[in-house]
Amino acid sequence: MHKKRLISEFEMAKSLELSAAELYAKIASDADIQEQNVKTAFKTLAQDEHRHAEIVQEIIDLIEKTL
Numbered sequence: 001m002h003k004k005r006l007i008s009e010f011e012m013a014k015s016l017e018l019s020a021a022e023l024y025a026k027i028a029s030d031a032d033i034q035e036q037n038v039k040t041a042f043k044t045l046a047q048d049e050h051r052h053a054e055i056v057q058e059i060i061d062l063i064e065k066t067l
């Protein structure tokens with residue numbers, strides 16, 4: 001696969017991870033949700049998605065440096 005295409009695909013994946021993180025953070029802070037365990041779960045998911053985005057960025061950096 002061509003370097004530019006790989007980077008493009010991983011940039012899209014990173015964007016999806018960040019979009020999911022944003023959604024999960026909104027759910028975690030929603031005043032209409034009273035259950036603390038639900039809020040905590042979505043806060044954790046948001047943090048996980050941010051970490052996934054960081055990993056995808058590491059992959060992008062690796063592709064840029066080595067291909």
